[in-house]
Amino acid sequence: MPSDDPQLNNLIRECSDTIAEVYEACVASQPNFGVSSDSFTESVTDSVSKFLCSGQENPPSADEVREFVRSIRSDDLFLAIACAEGNERAWWEFDHQHRGYLERISRHLASTDLSAQEVIDLVYVELYGTRVVDGVRMSKFATYSGKGSIRGWLRTVIWHALVDLHRASHDEVSLDGMTENVGEGYTHSTFKNKDLGGEDQMIDHLAHEKYRKATLDSIRTSFSSLDDHEKLLLLYYHSEGLKLREIARLAESPGSPLRDWFQRRSAAREKDPSARIHESTIMRWLDKTYKLILERFCSELSGKHGLKQEEIDVCLELATRDLADPDIYRNLASNAG
Amino acid sequence: MNNKGIDRDELFREILSAYLRSDIAAIEFEDRDHLDGDTIAAFVEGNLSEREARPVNSHLVDCSFCRHRSAELIRLDLEFAEESAKAPEAKPAPTKVSDVLSGILGKILGAGEGAVFAHQEDETKEEEDRKDDRGESE
Ligand SMILES: [Zn+2]
Numbered sequence: 001m002p003s004d005d006p007q008l009n010n011l012i013r014e015c016s017d018t019i020a021e022v023y024e025a026c027v028a029s030q031p032n033f034g035v036s037s038d039s040f041t042e043s044v045t046d047s048v049s050k051f052l053c054s055g056q057e058n059p060p061s062a063d064e065v066r067e068f069v070r071s072i073r074s075d076d077l078f079l080a081i082a083c084a085e086g087n088e089r090a091w092w093e094f095d096h097q098h099r100g101y102l103e104r105i106s107r108h109l110a111s112t113d114l115s116a117q118e119v120i121d122l123v124y125v126e127l128y129g130t131r132v133v134d135g136v137r138m139s140k141f142a143t144y145s146g147k148g149s150i151r152g153w154l155r156t157v158i159w160h161a162l163v164d165l166h167r168a169s170h171d172e173v174s175l176d177g178m179t180e181n182v183g184e185g186y187t188h189s190t191f192k193n194k195d196l197g198g199e200d201q202m203i204d205h206l207a208h209e210k211y212r213k214a215t216l217d218s219i220r221t222s223f224s225s226l227d228d229h230e231k232l233l234l235l236y237y238h239s240e241g242l243k244l245r246e247i248a249r250l251a252e253s254p255g256s257p258l259r260d261w262f263q264r265r266s267a268a269r270e271k272d273p274s275a276r277i278h279e280s281t282i283m284r285w286l287d288k289t290y291k292l293i294l295e296r297f298c299s300e301l302s303g304k305h306g307l308k309q310e311e312i313d314v315c316l317e318l319a320t321r322d323l324a325d326p327d328i329y330r331n332l333a334s335n336a337g
Numbered sequence: 338m339n340n341k342g343i344d345r346d347e348l349f350r351e352i353l354s355a356y357l358r359s360d361i362a363a364i365e366f367e368d369r370d371h372l373d374g375d376t377i378a379a380f381v382e383g384n385l386s387e388r389e390a391r392p393v394n395s396h397l398v399d400c401s402f403c404r405h406r407s408a409e410l411i412r413l414d415l416e417f418a419e420e421s422a423k424a425p426e427a428k429p430a431p432t433k434v435s436d437v438l439s440g441i442l443g444k445i446l447g448a449g450e451g452a453v454f455a456h457q458e459d460e461t462k463e464e465e466d467r468k469d470d471r472g473e474s475e
Contacts (some may be wrong), residue, residue, distance in 0.1 A: 050376070051376075051379075051385070051389045052388065052389065054392070055391075055392030055395075055396075056388065056391075056392065060388070064388070067386075068386075068389075071384075071386075104417075104421070105417060108413075108416070108417055108420060109413070143373060143374070143375050144375055145375050145376075145379070147375070147376075147379040147384055147385065147389070148375070148378040148379030148380075148381075148382045148384045149382060149384075152378040152379070152381065152382045152384075152414070153374070153375055153378045153379075155378065155410065155413060155414065155417070156374035156375070156377060156378040156381075156410060157374060159409065159410060159413060160374055215352070216356075219352065219353065219356050220356075223353075223356070223357075228391070228394040228395050228398050229394060231398045232394055232397055232398050232404075234353070234357055235357055235397075235398065235404060236404075236408060236411075238353065238354040238357040238358060239357045239358050239401070239404070240404060240405060240408035241408075242408055242411060242412070245415065246411050246412055246415050247411075249411065249414060249415045249418075250381065250383060250411050251383070252383065253382065253383025253384065256383035257383075257385060257386065257387045257390035257391075257394070258383075258390075259383075260387055261387075290346065290349070290350060290353070293349075293353065294345065294346065294349045297349065298345075312345075313345070316345060316348040316349060316352065317348070319348075319352045320348050320351055320352060323351060323352070323355045
């Protein structure tokens, strides 16, 4: 069934040669999966719509669609479509290729009160699908787009299955704890109470509040002014507590946009686009981002709030002291309306 | 370090860190607007192009729920990659998929539904032999 979007349907028609080429290669490698050209095209159309159209300002060009189609994991997608359609051969192949991996991931994740086997059972049932809508069985495989590897997708399916199992057995679920959750971001930002001597007493309450509000406003504005990849880097490190090597792993793929963004103007990138991303590289990206946001923070305080250099230092000292109250920013934000 | 002996960089990092952990910038999303597992998996693997990643990045900045899920999956990805490097994947015991699925579905749905995977023994055997001949294994 074609998509509801006529523009997308036209694009898909324009790229039908590329889709047919990829489809033929899949059929040649798995002739018994019984996937029709129509269902393959439908699945590819859904993936194009999801990744190239939704949330985008401009529709993709035909060349972008062709590049996308060539970039998908077509063998994995072909297998997933066949499994979603209930093809026996495909299920055999899936089980043969991936069950060992599923078992290992489940053993790695399952806690003492949940056996890995229970998780596998649950995942297989979800993959097969037990809900029927308008006569069609809702297989989890139908949600796989082929954009990432099928194993990466399976990891996500298992992880979510485990969260659901925990939720069922514990009412309330914390998403933490299935993997180690204490990263460097948490530890090295530990608050130390600064001794401000008598200075604090000299600042009256009103001035105090003025500095606090100016600090919050400036930190919010300077953070908002960053690009999304810079914000995400800071959030992963400080809010999620990801370790440098975990962020490095995320940026490691040669096609990683995180890497592209940070290294766009870097001479090193030009010389060696496949160079490994080390923890020190992430630290450099963080340092660059800190420098940028601190500059903007200070210029907000001096420009918009008219504070002198000494007053900026007072703001920083007060804010550091405020860290003893973890809700200070939340309270200030709600007071500010 | 400025003339008052204050290390602005260090103080600012502590403040920024506390601000980011306080999560006041997060936006509440409707369930249907969250990123699905497939998108997060492709993002975590670094498989999205710049165009594809842009809306994902922007959602992860605004949505602490999805960011948290993605962070957990990044951790899992690395942990599991390290574990796999230490102990390479063992070949799974030969199995018949119909047994696996019939067993599971039978347990959950009752015996009747499990029969959906009652398939031709010969075909599967033939497939197994074909694979063995090619020496295919994980
Ligand atoms: Zn979300």
